[in-house]
Amino acid sequence: MSDWQHGYVTDLPYTYGFYRECAPLWMDWVALLRGSEPPAATRRLLELGCGQGYGLCVMAAANPDHHFIGVDFNPEHIAHARGLARRTGLTNIEFHEGDFIALANSHTLPWSPCDYLVSHGILSWVNRAVREAIFRIADRGLAPGGLAYFSYNALPGWLATHPVQHLMRQFADRTGVNALSFDSALQALQRLKDVNASVFSNQPGLNARLEQLQKHPKHQTNYLFHEYFNGAWSLFYCTQVADEAALGKLRYLGSATLPDNYDTLLPEAMRQMLDQAPDPALRELYKDLLINQSFRRDVFVRGVAPVWPGEQMALFAQRQVTLLQPPEAVALTFKTNLGEVTGRETVYRPIVEALAKGPRRLAELHKLLPDLTVSALVQAIGLLAHNGALGFCQPETKSKAAIQFNQIVAESVARGAPYQYIALPGIGSGMALDEIQWMALDAHRQGAGTLEAMAQGVRTRLQGLNKSLLKDGQPLTTEPELIAELSRRLEPFVTQTLPLLRRLGGVK
Structure with missing residues (x-):
């Protein structure tokens, strides 16, 4: 593995995900909930580790009055992201190929300070030097009062997964990052379980993790390789991340997993223990230990702009x-x-x-x-x-960019692209559609106005990709069966989802 990779898996490209908690409106809600005024100065969002850039493009299409900047060190990811932005006509987004350590050490960053910084899952997959660089970039690239989102695999909930990852990494060191290493590790774990290895009794969550991995859908393969094969794979207690984030002058604000902010949902005895915590950091750690937290979506702020209690409720009332x-x-x-x-x-x-x-x-x-x-x-x-x-909701909805973006994405899915999320400017966010729904949108764009016409359009597109339609695990072979099944699946999409997408500015 060459030095530029810093122990990170680059043999396979990452997935084309979107994460609603990274959207500005969602982070604004968290800020207001925790007593900090949401930023409103530059309307700029920076993503460190943007991967394929699809999620950031969804946000750019859904928030045309914001500007988005994506950074990733993998040139394959940036090439895809720039191509997608160009094909879909997005003008409020830019992508940079960049190494975080090199950027942190540079005299100037190639962008102006932003109000939002997001980094989904990256902390868990990079070494300490790269993490320090991320927080140094936050110190220079995030404006005062700006919000930073970091998600990561958390302790104690992920503790049982440590043997899984270490075993997979050992096989990868011997046979490479591939399906053979993945399957060999799972087979070894199954044999350990079959002979009653003590690790399974001492780590009760290990068996559930093994069963989950044995049943993983094929489309999750690339994600799983990134999750388990990275050489710098790390797990964190929330206090460890908060300590490292202090390098960027970041202070923990709250969770983008909204229910995690409500301690009142816990049983009385647990609430009493939290109330005895000597400081907010230990209170958060106590809570993670009480609920066996396995994944955190932390929102930090670079300088709290306090919202007083009376103002807070008044501002919420206008949301x-x-x-x-x-x-x-x-x-x-x-x-x-x-x-x-x-x-x-x-x-x-x-x-x-x-x-x-x-x-x-x-x-x-x-x-x-x-x-x-x-x-x-x-x-x-x-x-x-x-x-x-x-x-x-967005106060004002401009839908032109999102409609154009979604049309191009629908056409791409009909040609085999693995995209899932549609841009919805009404909520400044995205929503998942399955392949059949995307194909129906593409057929609708080309004039299919009835349920039967959409079903026929989807049938044609599936046929063009040599894909079968399964029912009860078996492929449907006759035309009447195919159209009937597609019509059944598309009926709620046509009657419920499509009107919603129109109302939220995603389609004409």
């Missing part, structure tokens, strides 16, 4: 939210890191019913629920957003 699911499909049971939570029907149903009529400011929702405090309403909104039932 706008919109429903992203049919009202009858909205679940009031929330799976969180703190445990499963069930929302009260008398609180949550009126919120859902009000949003079914259109986007609402929290002030309007509060009028409908006068007995509910604004803070309780904010918590309910956070849990519904966590479930994917609602999104945070």
